[in-house]
Ligand SMILES: NC(=O)c1ccc[n+]([C@@H]2O[C@H](COP(=O)([O-])OP(=O)(O)OC[C@H]3O[C@@H](n4cnc5c(N)ncnc54)[C@H](O)[C@@H]3O)[C@@H](O)[C@H]2O)c1
């Protein structure tokens with residue numbers, strides 16, 4: 181199997197080495213596609229890697245019949261329709277850490293350039309003007325920097341601003357006053373920040389809640405002569421309100437790396453001498469571009485080969501250490517889900533997943549999603565994956581409950597999946613045996629020991645002499661080799677099960693003949 185990866189924005193060649201070196205991955209670089217060309221071309225690809233230029237719209241995603249993963253070499257994913265990706269079962273991953281340092285350094289560079297009017301002075305000098313009077317700046321020392329959004333970049337900027345002997349006041353809904361205190365900065369509401377700061381820098385994502393967070397009302401509350409920096413996303417600051425605030429002298433200067441519409445050429449803000457700007461260069465360093473390309477390439481390889489991603493955006497993130505711990509159970513969880521999907525004939529109402537022993541210590545959400553994927557895939561089709569599995573289950577009205585249980589039945593780890601329909605409750609449990617791999621160890625109330633691979637036959641029968649022999653004879657007559665066989669019963673002469681691993685898939689007529697044998701209640705052919 182060869183996975184086809186399309187890179188549609190310029191990425192660092194060194195950074196995409198993990199893709200180039202991976203076996204079974206074929207890389208195409210085409211950075212000149214129009215949206216229409218991309219919408220056509222995307223159909224043949226399994227993965228798409230972008231920076232911020234390519235707009236991955238619903239249209240493109242709808243045409244992406246084979247697409248499994250979209251990798252964003254950077255932080256912001258506002259150029260990708262996440263809802264459309266999730267609905268189509270496409271995972272979106274980003275590279276959240278790789279450009280933090282560069283973006284923070286760029287913000288500080290903008291802050292200093294703004295304070296000392298360096299770009300304006302340079303521009304004048306380039307135009308043969310030795311003008312010292314117009315370019316008198318202000319010191320940063322003892323000024324207050326207001327930071328809105330104290331995440332990765334905001335926190336780095338705050339720390340560096342303290343190095344310039346600035347006072348820092350920050351607002352972030354997910355940061356406590358105690359945490360800010362530990363960083364040696366003040367904490368306040370947006371209003372506190374806006375009222376107290378001499379310089380304001382924003383470092384939030386662009387969300388419904390942050391769109392035009394800095395608007396006319398906010399400018400009205402600011403100190404006269406305040407200076408504004410945006411190296412996060414265009415749209416967090418209302419550009420029309422900023423333009424007015426500069427014209428009426430409320431704002432003395434603004435440094436912008438990002439704009440509501442990009443590329444921003446002929447922008448009215450750029451005509452104002454108080455405005456300095458760069459064309460979205462926050463992450464444009466050799467180091468950042470290499471870092472983000474490596475991170476996202478590694479995640480694409482990991483996802484295409486083992487089905488796990490470290491930085492999913494439309495899934496909760498799975499840290500590296502967590503991933504290491506859960507990877508062995510990943511395969512088992514899907515197999516148990518798939519196994520039960522064969523035994524469950526009616527509409528599923530509830531799924532209970534019990535994590536016992538060592539599994540109590542790991543992050544279980546990815547395993548839960550994978551189990552649901554196994555359960556739903558056979559009925560809903562190949563497009564079900566761990567990105568959309570929970571969403572599809574919810575849409576189908578299925579309640580999913582996760583339990584951490586102390587009952588291990590003597591195993592060091594035990595994963596039990598129970599499915600309730602209006603008519604029945606079915607259960608399967610599996611474990612990872614040290615050095616031996618995955619095993620199914622329980623089906624309903626019966627103990628078994630079966631490798632969850634290949635062609636299985638699950639037979640429910642009456643515990644009577646001859647029942648097992650009749651099954652064996654029929655399969656022998658059809659030249660079907662039995663690789664393993666397990667039997668279990670509730671009580672003598674009562675209900676019993678047989679679990680067979682056979683060397684090939686049963687034909688329908690063979691299944692019918694098995695079902696008609698004396699004392700056989702039901703036969704299910706299972707492909708794992
Ligand atoms: N200019 C560039 O080239 C460049 C480079 C990298 C990142 N970015 C952008 O910088 C921004 C920050 O990136 P990051 O890596 O620090 O992200 P992050 O997720 O680490 O931090 C964002 C912070 O914003 C906070 N936040 C969310 N809503 C808020 C609100 N209403 N008010 C205040 N805070 C709020 C979050 O709690 C979070 O702590 C993003 O928009 C990202 O796209 C730009």
Ligand SMILES: O=C(O)CC[C@@H](O)C(=O)O
Pocket residue numbers: 231232233253254255256257279460462463464
């Ligand atoms: O691709 C870029 O250079 C921009 C990256 C930056 O905006 C981000 O959100 O990571």
